[in-house]
Amino acid sequence: MANGLAARIELRELTKSYGEVVAVDRISLAVERGELLPVVGASGSGKTTTLKMINRLVEPSSGSVSIDGHDTRELEAPALRRRIGYVFQRIGLFPHLTAGENVAVTPELLGWPRERIAARVDELLELVELEPGRYRDRAPRELSGGEQQRVALARALAAEPEVLLLDEPFGSLDPLTRDRLQLAFRRIHGELGLTSVFVTHDMVEAMLLGDRIAVVDGGRLLQVGTAGELLRAPANGVVAELMATPKRQAEAVERAEREGAGGR
Amino acid sequence: MREQLALLPEYLTAHLQLTLVALAAGVAISVPVGVWAARRPRAERWVLGFAGVAQTIPGLALLAVMVPLLASLGGLSQSLFGLPLRSIGFLPAILALTVYSLLPILRNTVTGLAGVDPALVEAARAVGMTPRQQLRRVELPLAMPVIVAGLRTATVWVVGTATLSTPVGAPSLGNFIFSGLQTRNFAAVLVGCVAAAALALGLDFLIRKLELGFAERRRAAVAGAGAVLAALFFYAAATFAADLVRGASAGRVRIGCKTFTEQYVLAEIVAGQVARRAGTPAEVVSSLGSTVAFDALVAGEIDVYVDYSGTIWATLMKRTDLGVGRREVLEEVGRFLAERHGVELVGPLGFENAYALAMRRDRARELAVETISDLARVAGQLEMGGDFEIFSRAEWSSLVSAYGLRFRARRSMDPSLMYPAVANGQVDVISAFSSDGRIAALDLVLLEDDRRVIPPYDAILLAGGRLAGERPRVFAALAELVGSIDQERIQLLNLAVDRDGRSPAEVARAFLAHAGDG
Secondary structure: OOOOOOOOEEEEEEEEEEOOEEEEEEEEEEEOOOOEEEEEOOOOOOHHHHHHHHOOOOOOOEEEEEEOOEEHHHOOHHHHHHOEEEEEOOEOOOOOOOHHHHHHHHHHHOOOOHHHHHHHHHHHHHHOOOOHHHHOOOOHHHOOHHHHHHHHHHHHHOOOOOEEEEEOOOOOOOHHHHHHHHHHHHHHHHHHOOEEEEEEOOHHHHHHHOOOEEEEEOOEEEEEEOHHHHHHOOOOHHHHHHHHHHHHHHHHHHHHHHHHHHHO | OHHHHHHHHHHHHHHHHHHHHHHHHHHHHHHHHHHHHHOOHHHHHHHHHHHHHHHHOOHHHHHHHHHHHHHHHHHHHHHHHOOOOOOOOHHHHHHHHHHHHHHHHHHHHHHHHHOOOHHHHHHHHHOOOOHHHHHHHHHHHHHHHHHHHHHHHHHHHHHHHHHHHHHHOOOOOHHHHHHHHHOOOHHHHHHHHHHHHHHHHHHHHHHHHHHHHHHOOOHHHHHHHHHHHHHHHHHHHHHHHHHHHHHHHOOOEEEEEEOOHHHHHHHHHHHHHHHHHHOOOEEEEEEEOHHHHHHHHHHOOOOEEEEEHHHHHHHHOOOOOOOOOHHHHHHHHHHHHHHHHOEEEEEEEEEEOOEEEEEEHHHHHHHOOOEHHHHHHHHHHOEEEEOOOHHHOHHHHHHHHHHOOOOOEEEEOOHHHHHHHHHOOOOOEEEEEOOOOHHHHOOEEEOEOOOOOOOOOEEEEEEEHHHHHHOHHHHHHHHOOOOOOOHHHHHHHHHHHHOOOOOHHHHHHHHHHHHHHO
16 A cells, blocks of 8 residues: 655765775666665665765765755755654664654654644554554563564654664564564555665575675675666676575575485 | 761752752763763863863862852952852852762763764764754763763762861761761761762662663653652752752851860750740751851851851951960950951950870879970971971971971871870870860870960851841840850860760750759
């Protein structure tokens, strides 16, 4: 049930340098309405910095970002960020607030009426599969890692954003929890019709969730395309090697299975 | 003991007022400054450096320095806004205690804010908080346990230091300690110490609850401890305000009192006399520093106190001429006080309390010392003990230059310890007071001032200009005391406190009852 809110994001020649060091080097990229775009790269490739420039957690050195044709510099940074959901790898729930209060933060900043906020909190806790009656008044430290990340996702979605940014959101979770949360996230993304940019170093996750995949290395955008395109025609060796990792892993799994069967 | 406990509610309330008002001011200054400095490394170094230096000033000195500071600021504010500042009493005490409370709160505010997880600050930015909202909704709440821990440290310091505000004219639990030490009333000292310790522990307990409540994020604990503290604060602030109003309207006669036995007894006598003969309630403002008392009289903070002609002569008039007679000094002092300070000299009480040098009788005989000139010959082998003031007073420099006095060693000590020290030979000579009953009791001799360097020290009753003009009945009651206490009588009164351990109030009552019969 796409609600038609989705927006198109466009990065133009986006650059960030710290003194001599260029962390992000002239990245140009368009994320289409309703798209879920994984950005893949090694640690230090510049993928997180790129993500943070979209909601101006990091101010670009040069270049621009526009959402639905509006330059992000048209708004004050806090006002911009209230319209863009953000999920951290390290979760980042406020420990002095309950789960419900964490979800309510951005609507409160926007000055929503009390009843609307309460209804929205419950609606979102249900959306991320946490029963509101049980979880609303719990402190973050009383929740498991998976539950905390669900609350963080609910918080990012609370103010009905058109754009969602996620920075390795499942990276710190155990494999089973990660699996369940990825499925939940894909469902939510479709239901709400969001445009999402999703940073990960996990190629399998990128292939599972993404329509297209962007590959970043050394601050540069190497290639954007569907998984099939990247496999068939990698732009260079780095892309080829990255795309090969899921297959190598799968082969290792198969080998282990065969040896296990033979041993019996 | 019962008499001391009866004073406890008054002094405890006053102590609570000082402590809580100073701490509230300390928080109101330190937290905003800490927040401001936490983001500016250079400012942080300066601010913490300043607070650290303020902290190293001894509490008593910090309190004492506020009096002349406020007096000079008071002149400025009088001429600019027509508003005089009170230079003794609560104001200097609260200022000094506030300065004292700054460092721990400031340091912990900076540390607490620096300790907030940067990931949470980034999360606060990411959800759309402005810098102010980040501070108020995330950083301050997370730093709160550390800030409150700083408040706890400040509280314990301030409760302790507040006992030192007695000499600047702010009553506190220190009144028990100061007067108790001077009049050898150890029950009073004990009451003061135990009450101060209990107050420190009680406040510490409450603030600890607050700190734990913040740390464990238990709102009920925070609200509970906060409510008790707030109630105490409002009680302190309300009684403080009520005191100000009552002090202004009730027209009590305020009697000043310096920090030695005779002064406690005389102040009680004056208070009793005013109440008995003029029917006006009177209260004793006790344990004032020596010059604080005079400043307070001039400023109208107290109405009456007893000083000594020679002290005014040497310290205020800076006179060093030798051999001036008792009557001449009195006359000149009276004129000086009226003309220069608008203070009325009611009259001499009838005895002298002169600075004098005293030795044990056997020791003096052994060294063949009868006069200060004799003493000067042998002073090089002797040790001299003096009270806190003597070595910095004009009389001492006159003695030294007139006689060429040069001792092997000099020690300053509390007057109540000086007498035992000379009696058991730890020092050879002391600066005694001629009205002190212990001179006779310990068989000391006073050395003759053969060059008449030390001026006469008639005990004189001084009244503020306003009292003399506006309250003739009180003034008349005071005038009845002129000439009513001779040298022998004052020694007996002092001895009743110093040796027999009776309270100044009790001794004063007996004196007035006797005077009433006669």
